[in-house]
Amino acid sequence: MASETFVQLAIPCFDGHYDHWNMLMENFLRSKEYWHVVSEGITEPTDNATMTQAQRTELDGQWLKDLKAKNYLFQAIDRSILETILCKDTSKHIWDFMKKKYQGSARAKRQQLQALRTEFETLQMRSGESIIDYFSQTMAIMNKMRIHGDKTEDVTIVEKILRSMTPAFNFVVCSIEESHDIDELSIDKLQSSLLVHERKFNQQEKEEQALKASTENHLATRGDRGRGRSRGRGRGNYDRGNQHQHQHQH
Structure with a gap:
């Protein structure tokens, strides 16, 4: 039995x-x-x-x-x-x-899978692309691959994402690789870590832009004042000169 x-x-x-x-x-x-x-x-x-x-x-x-x-x-x-x-x-x-x-x-499935694997391997994060958008694009390709029978493990996806980030994330990628066991790092945890750093980047960029704008405004204001004083002094000297010349003639 x-x-x-x-x-x-x-x-x-x-x-x-x-x-x-x-x-x-x-x-x-x-x-x-x-x-x-x-x-x-x-x-x-x-x-x-x-x-x-x-x-x-x-x-x-x-x-x-x-x-x-x-x-x-x-x-x-x-x-x-x-x-x-x-x-x-x-x-x-x-x-x-x-x-x-x-x-x-x-x-036909094998051919489709091969095309998807090529797309996955050549995928790179574009300059200005957000972490959310890049992860969504990567996982959309991976989910199609899995539908066609692909058995790629999460660690391969994590490694792929880390090596295809823009240069702006180089320091962050090195930091993550040194502080985590990549074999144990989940896709969700990687995304969370990168989102934290992305928010810091964006905040830092906004502050730098605000500082730059503030500095430019300050310099422009000082320049206007300087030009104003210069014009004032010029007119005073010119008027006094005319007055002196008029008295001399009399």
């Missing part, structure tokens, strides 16, 4: 990733000695009347194996998929249907 339960649990269930399931299921059926009827099918003689008893026994054995193989396939494949299989006469019919329907889509 226990061994029967184990056998039931060992059946590889189709999870949408055809190539992986195909490999596991073929190996499973080979271990049960049913693979021949699944891959080759059953060849019945054209004239049953001329069959010997041994041939009849052999054929019955083939049909029994096919029945058991079908039973395993029924358990491995979801009902919603089984309902789309028009011909379920033999295990070979079911196997060929799965191959035709899902192997092509598996190839």
Whole structure:
């Protein structure tokens, strides 16, 4: 009873990733000695009347194996998929249907995954881009990759983000790498740390801009005053000069 339960649990269930399931299921059926009827099918003689008893026994054995193989396939494949299989006469019919329907889509998925991996590897944070936007973009690509079967671990994503930040974050990245075990650093924690530093950067930038504007205003005001005094002194000297010249003439 226990061994029967184990056998039931060992059946590889189709999870949408055809190539992986195909490999596991073929190996499973080979271990049960049913693979021949699944891959080759059953060849019945054209004239049953001329069959010997041994041939009849052999054929019955083939049909029994096919029945058991079908039973395993029924358990491995979801009902919603089984309902789309028009011909379920033999295990070979079911196997060929799965191959035709899902192997092509598996190839397309591999191509899409490769394109997403390239996009992920070449992704760089743009100058002026916020931490929130960069993390969102990175995780959007990663989630698409995972939908297509990618098994990239979080530590790889953390390392990717750290090495693709803008130069403004170089000091912060070094600080994080020195103070944290990268293998244990979660994506959320990394984002939180970088957000704290981003807020400091932004605050510092605002203060520097405010100081710069204040200094420029102060210098402009002093310049205006200086020009005003200079103009005043010029007019006074000019008026006194004219007055002196007028008295001399008289």
